[in-house]
Amino acid sequence: MEAWLGLYVLGGLTEEEERKLEAVLATRPDWQTQVEDLTTAVSQLPYATEAIPPSDQMTNQLMARVEKNAQARFGVGEATSFTAVSAPAPHPQRQIKIENELKQEREPAPEAKDETASWWTRLTNFWSHPGTTVFAVAVAVVLMLWAGLVTQQLNQVSEEMANLRNDFTAVQTTNSDLATANAALVTTNQELTSQNSNMLADMATLLNDNSEAQLTIAQLQGELNNSQQAQQEAETQLVSLQAQYDALQLTTADQQQVTDLLFSPQTYNISLPGTAETPDASGRLVLNPNQGEALLLVSGLPPLPEGQVYQVLLIYDTGHNTADTFRVDTTGDSVLLVHSDEPWGNFTAVGISIEPEGGSPQRTGDIIILGELAQS
Amino acid sequence: MGNELMQNTLDELNDEELISLVQTEGNVHAFRQLYTRYSPIVTGLSSKITGDHTLGEEIAQETFWRVWHNAASFQPTRGTFTNWMFGIARNLSIDALRRYKKMPTRPFVLDTFDREEQHHEFNTLVAEESDVPHQVWASWQQEEILAALDKLPPEQKEVIVWVYFQGRTRREIAQQEQIPFGTINTRARLALDKLRYLLMGRGIEAYSE
Numbered sequence: 001m002e003a004w005l006g007l008y009v010l011g012g013l014t015e016e017e018e019r020k021l022e023a024v025l026a027t028r029p030d031w032q033t034q035v036e037d038l039t040t041a042v043s044q045l046p047y048a049t050e051a052i053p054p055s056d057q058m059t060n061q062l063m064a065r066v067e068k069n070a071q072a073r074f075g076v077g078e079a080t081s082f083t084a085v086s087a088p089a090p091h092p093q094r095q096i097k098i099e100n101e102l103k104q105e106r107e108p109a110p111e112a113k114d115e116t117a118s119w120w121t122r123l124t125n126f127w128s129h130p131g132t133t134v135f136a137v138a139v140a141v142v143l144m145l146w147a148g149l150v151t152q153q154l155n156q157v158s159e160e161m162a163n164l165r166n167d168f169t170a171v172q173t174t175n176s177d178l179a180t181a182n183a184a185l186v187t188t189n190q191e192l193t194s195q196n197s198n199m200l201a202d203m204a205t206l207l208n209d210n211s212e213a214q215l216t217i218a219q220l221q222g223e224l225n226n227s228q229q230a231q232q233e234a235e236t237q238l239v240s241l242q243a244q245y246d247a248l249q250l251t252t253a254d255q256q257q258v259t260d261l262l263f264s265p266q267t268y269n270i271s272l273p274g275t276a277e278t279p280d281a282s283g284r285l286v287l288n289p290n291q292g293e294a295l296l297l298v299s300g301l302p303p304l305p306e307g308q309v310y311q312v313l314l315i316y317d318t319g320h321n322t323a324d325t326f327r328v329d330t331t332g333d334s335v336l337l338v339h340s341d342e343p344w345g346n347f348t349a350v351g352i353s354i355e356p357e358g359g360s361p362q363r364t365g366d367i368i369i370l371g372e373l374a375q376s
Numbered sequence: 377m378g379n380e381l382m383q384n385t386l387d388e389l390n391d392e393e394l395i396s397l398v399q400t401e402g403n404v405h406a407f408r409q410l411y412t413r414y415s416p417i418v419t420g421l422s423s424k425i426t427g428d429h430t431l432g433e434e435i436a437q438e439t440f441w442r443v444w445h446n447a448a449s450f451q452p453t454r455g456t457f458t459n460w461m462f463g464i465a466r467n468l469s470i471d472a473l474r475r476y477k478k479m480p481t482r483p484f485v486l487d488t489f490d491r492e493e494q495h496h497e498f499n500t501l502v503a504e505e506s507d508v509p510h511q512v513w514a515s516w517q518q519e520e521i522l523a524a525l526d527k528l529p530p531e532q533k534e535v536i537v538w539v540y541f542q543g544r545t546r547r548e549i550a551q552q553e554q555i556p557f558g559t560i561n562t563r564a565r566l567a568l569d570k571l572r573y574l575l576m577g578r579g580i581e582a583y584s585e
Contacts, residue, residue, distance in 0.1 A: 007561060007565075010540050011467075012540075013545060041575060045536070050518075051416035061437070183516035
């Protein structure tokens, strides 16, 4: 039933629901506090409508009805009703002044009392006295002069009052303009304050988010660098392994030939040193003069760019034959079977030159490894 | 001269002091002061609820007649004078709507605040020597309450309009709008809580001289 409090304050419950709620409400001070709080909001709703001044006719009808009722119920009317004020007022001095003024308006002037004669007798006796006429004329003249003076002063006071009224109207106009401007400024100030606090909160959130994002970016960058480094290392290893794998990709027939070669009693090996262009390169050739294949192992050769290969040269006294081509791995090593249509004993030396892709029928490049075939 | 001073003094009394004069002494001047302060707002409220200016004006007159005639029933300990008076005006307006089974012919729309129009009205009030400070305050209050209502979610503002300005009960709303009771309760409560918060933020409190 506590959920009804909002509708109760707005006036959205049926009478039966209101009765039920009010029965419980009387026993719940905490609910009563809520109702008081909610009422402060509801009490403002009438101001959401446009103010419409009532017509003069309606106003006059109502006030006439009220005046008549006031006479009947309280015996007072508009002219006297304020004299009986008993409620607290913020300016008691002003109220006393009002009461005195009204009292003066109501109370008649004190009258001369002659209880022994009728008013007509007293009047005729008064005027029959000789000095009375003179005195009366003198008093009349003085009174006329005084009345003229008072009238003049009253005119001046009226004029001053009119001026003051005009000044007061001007001040009221200025006051209302200032009040309007002040209300607008208050509203603007409140809105700006609200916007400012919102912007500060947003800024703080953004700064926090930004620092967190920067930290995350730095972490990710570090991880990326590590990953890239690991990838490069893996690629290097992969190339090396690929070269080793390629080097080991000898066919079964080749392996058989290598086995035959290695276990033949006529087999021997010669050293193939690098030439002046490649002093770090070296090779070894395992061969049997009676066989057409020899096993060549090289090391220290630089990997060649695309379009170039190493080619084996089989050199005899008057010229040379070009034989197998090969590449080296990243470490500069390679192992291959070199095939020759002629017995190896026909050749005097073996060399290696750099040739275009696919090899050349005749050597075109510099010889980078060269060794004699004489058995050591 | 006496009347002018009296009027100035009455200007400085707050609502509860004025109604106290009406209660205890039948003070017509005090009643007139309350009428001057609030008759435009009461007439505006009644006209808005009934959608009929003439009917709204009659209800406003009846409201103030009851304020005068039943002043003794007002108890300051149970709420402010304006709450009591606006309650009378709203109840009379809703009763009129139900009695005549009349709903406003146009869709109910809350007013908008027109600063230029208000400025013009202030000048008129000054010329008529009305209770200008109070009217200025009421106008500022109208601007603030309309702005606060506009900040409410539409479904919450809707409940306030349905209940307060159209006099519909939650049973009627549930039936006509197909909204569960619980939802209506919640929206009404949230709307008032938020409205109160917004008005407090805008410095709206009860007017005092």
